[in-house]
Amino acid sequence: MAFLFHEAESRWARMLDAAVHAALASAVGEDNIVSDPVGLRSYECDGLTGFRQVPGLVVLPLDTAGVAAAARVCHQHGVPFVARGAGTGLSGGALPVADGVVISLQRLRRVLEVDPVDRRAVLQPGVTNLDITKAAAPFGLYYAPDPSSQQVCTIGGNVAENSGGAHCLKYGFTTNHVLELTVVLPDGEVVTLGGDTAEQLGPDLRGVFIGSEGTLGIACEITVRLLRVPQTVRTLLADFPSVTEAGEVVSDIVAAGIVPAAVEMMDNLAIQAAEQAVGAGYTLETPAALVVELDGPAAECGEQFEQVKAICERHGCTRLHIAGDAAERAKIWKGRKAAFAAVGRISPDYIVQDGVVPRTRLAEVLGRIEDMGRAAGLRVANVFHAGDGNLHPLVLFDESAGELDRAEQLSKEIAELCVELGGSLSGEHGIGTDKACSMPTMFSRDDLATMDRVRSAFDPAGLCNPGKLLPTPRLCGEAPGRYRPHPLEEAGVIERL
Structure with missing residues (x-):
């Protein structure tokens, strides 16, 4: 993980030039600018809270014209900027720049x-x-x-x-x-x-x-x-004696030519957390559970649903619960969708990872993750989109016990394991700040150079969300081009090694 500096509020970062502040105030209105230290701290990170950086200013435009005006000011003054929505991202994609501007889109809600x-x-x-x-x-x-x-x-x-x-x-x-x-x-x-x-x-x-x-x-x-809205929706919750059997069910469903609307898997740790949080009716003792949902025309959906039930039973399903109506279906999904936040009930801290493997290697990757967690002395809860192999391992740790570094290393190793097994670093959470240094494990130097050329075609000055997605030519996380000292370095707070 990148090393970020935290100092007293007065030493966070050099204040943006008064001319920039005035130009932004003219562009969006002074009432739509956040500049006080307490307000700025609200924007210091997204859902990946291990990366934090207080921005120089935050602007809150009211429409497209306001966003364009703010970006134009930043471009004219050479000020880096980061767009931010709800701040729910899990890869550090909305991490601010110390002496830059956050363009918040929270008021464009229509x-x-x-x-x-x-x-x-x-x-x-x-x-x-x-x-x-x-x-x-x-x-x-x-x-x-x-x-x-x-x-x-x-x-x-x-x-x-x-x-x-x-x-x-x-x-x-x-x-x-x-x-x-x-x-x-x-x-x-x-x-x-x-x-x-x-x-x-x-x-x-x-x-x-x-x-x-x-x-x-x-x-x-x-x-x-x-x-x-589909004519029919059928949903079931199935328990299995191991994640291996559950993974085999997923492969057999797809091999049978059935394309479910969703196939989700949760292991025991994730089930315990979700059930404590929302009481969705999951079995606390089961090692693994699948949520399978089919939708479409009634006749087709009914026939395929019977096939799915038979496949589950063939692989040792220990409990099969079929949602009888929309309320039961919503209850099952409430348990699955609460899983990320619910993990906070069984661990003081956690990191959500995101990677993809071929469906045929689900059992293998879960076994490897279990071994890696054991070697690191940490627990890993698994909840993921099993149908397309999109994993979401949650690395559980206690920062107060000094486990942060081990958790971050384990999280990185899990992401790179997905690449090793023929998958990718991310399915949907993005690379952001979190996995930029791992990009060379998946892409060649020429691949990365091509991506950088595309990025430069849109943004020759490198001002739009800098330091994200691509590893840089020098130290990972260092901005490309001419060396630009960190504001704290200029203030004499830190030294460059």
Whole structure:
């Protein structure tokens, strides 16, 4: 993990130039600027709290024009800036720059349009994921991607990280549901990427932008496609004597030609935490549980559901609970979606990792993670999207007992293990600050250079969310180009080694 410095409030970072403050006040209004030390501290990190840095200023624009004006000021003055939504990201993607600006999108919260005929919605980036479905529900429509944090995470952040969720196995990730983006580029220019349909002539700049983790610009209007609510939904919760049997069920379901809407797995630690938190009816003693959901036409859904039940029973299912109605189904999902936060009930601290492996290697990777946790003297809870091999291991530790360094090292080793087994460093949480140093384990020097060229085409000055996603030419985490001393170094608080 990057080494960050924490000093007294008066020594956090050099104050931004008064001219920059005045220009930003002119762009967005003085009332929409946060500059007091207490207020700034609210923006020092995202959901990955091990990385913290207090920004120089925070601006809160009210519309696309305000975002563009703020970006233009930063560009003109050479000030780095970071866009921030709800701050629920888990990779340090919204970590501020010490002497930079945070452009907060929390006031851009309007659903601009819901078109039930063409099944589209136009949204500002601060609209929460779940509120899209709420806005579409009166028309019998919904928005398919559903991260576990969907009640609080925003569509702008979903675009930045290309988020998925439990139902991404059948319905795909954010990129499969975004048609058009109104984007503020790093120099303040406003452009449109994509169009009325998913396929457009020329380079797919919409696809390049989605998942770029805020390094290419700021999405300020997002047009998404909506789906009709399925005719039938069937959900079951199945217990198994081991994660190996549960993993074999997942492989057999897919091998049978069945594509469930979702297949989620939880191990015993995750089950204990979730059940303590919400009482969803999970079996506390079971080593592993699967949540399987099918949807679609009633006849097809019914037939495939019977096949899934038979596969579960063939692999030693010890308990099979079928949701009888929407309320029971919601209860099962409440347990699964509460798992991340619920882990706080069984551990004072934890790190959420995110990696992907082939489905056929689920049992192997879980065994390896268990061995690695034992060697590190730490527990690891597992809850993940089993259908597409997207793991979310939670490394449990106690910082007050001096376990932080071991937890961070174990978390990094788990991410790199996924690459070793033929997978990737991230499925949906992103690389951000957390895993930038691990990128060379997955990509060659030429791959990384190509990514950097794309990034530089959008942002030649390197001001938009610097230090994220890509390892830098020198020490990992050091900004590319001419050496720029840290503000605390300039103030004489620290020395460069």
